[in-house]
Amino acid sequence: MDKIVPSLWFADNNCDEAIHYYLNVFPNSSLDAVTYYPDEELDTHFEGMTGKILTAEFHLNGQKFLALDGGPDFRFNEAISFTLPCADQAEIDYYWTKLSHVPEAEQCGWVKDRFGISWQIVPQNMDELTRTPAQIQAMMQMKKIDIAALVAAK
Helix, strand or coil: CCCCCCEEEEEEHHHHHHHHHHHHHHCCCEEEEECCCCCCCCCCCHHCCCCCCEEEEEEECCCCEEECCCCCCCCCCCCEEEEEEEEEEEHHHHHHHHHHCCHHCEEEEECCCCECCCCEEEEEEHHCCCHHHHHHHHHHHCCCHHHHHHHCCC
């Protein structure tokens, strides 16, 4: 049983699109359950939400998430991000290509995807690669993490 399950509020009625996008990006992923808003003709509290996702349960690379089409009241921001510890440079490059959508938000391994979610795409051994002042200085100049450059910066 998951102890903490992130819940994502999609503000632009694009929850279904986002979930399917993420299912294609991450291995070992599944869409587990979806509940839709009721027909607005039956319940006027949900005007404009007919056919949108009220709740969805899904797994990305084995991690459970919840999501909903919540409307424009709340938006994602950089105060919350998801960290992707990567095995090697090829994995970093893969996730960077798939998730980076806002170049001005890129810094030190951070990207923002097309739905506004921030991701930290870093090597699994990031702590080992940023032990010296030279390595930290090199990392601070990077957008996408370059493992070889961090190793060389010792």
